[in-house]
Amino acid sequence: MAKPDRPRKDRLIQTRVPRDLESTLKEEAQRRRQTVSHLIRSVLEDTFQLVDDVVADVDEIVGDSARLARNVGRNARRIMSAGRDEAEPGASPDQTFPDVYAWNELVLNREIPCARCDTPIAKGERGFFGMSEDPTAARVCLCGACIDAMSLS
Ligand SMILES: [Zn+2]
Numbered sequence: 001m002a003k004p005d006r007p008r009k010d011r012l013i014q015t016r017v018p019r020d021l022e023s024t025l026k027e028e029a030q031r032r033r034q035t036v037s038h039l040i041r042s043v044l045e046d047t048f049q050l051v052d053d054v055v056a057d058v059d060e061i062v063g064d065s066a067r068l069a070r071n072v073g074r075n076a077r078r079i080m081s082a083g084r085d086e087a088e089p090g091a092s093p094d095q096t097f098p099d100v101y102a103w104n105e106l107v108l109n110r111e112i113p114c115a116r117c118d119t120p121i122a123k124g125e126r127g128f129f130g131m132s133e134d135p136t137a138a139r140v141c142l143c144g145a146c147i148d149a150m151s152l153s
Helices: 019-031 036-087 144-149
Strands: 100-107 126-132
Touching: 019 036, 126 144
Parallel strands: none
Antiparallel strands: 100 126
C-alpha cells in the first residue's frame, strides 16, 4: 500500500490537527484499509472535485437564467410589437386614443417620437402625454401639430 506507484514529485503538506480529529482519521483510514495520508489526500481531492462540480453547476444555472431572461425579453418585445401593429398600422393620423382621458402638456427632457405621426419631438419641445386610467397602458405622447389636428376643442 505504501509502495509509491507514481514518481515522488508530490508535495508534502504538514498540518496540526486536534487529538480527536487525529483518532477519527486513524479509525477511518483503518476502516478503509488506507494510510491516513492516503485518506486525507482522497478526502481533499473529493472535496475540491465537489467544489468544482458545484461551481460548474452554478455557471450552468446562471447561463440558463440569462438565456431565460433573454427569451422572456424577446417574447415580451414580440408581444408588444404585435400589439402595436394591431393598434397602430404605421403612423395612423386617424387614431383617437380611446384609453386617454386627457392630454397633459409637458416639456420633454429627451426626444420621443409622436405616437400619431411618428415625428420625433425634440428635447425641450412640448409634448402632450396621454393620461390613462390603465396604469399598464403604453405611454402615449403626441406632438403639438397632432394635438391641433385632432381638433379637441
Ligand atoms: Zn404628431
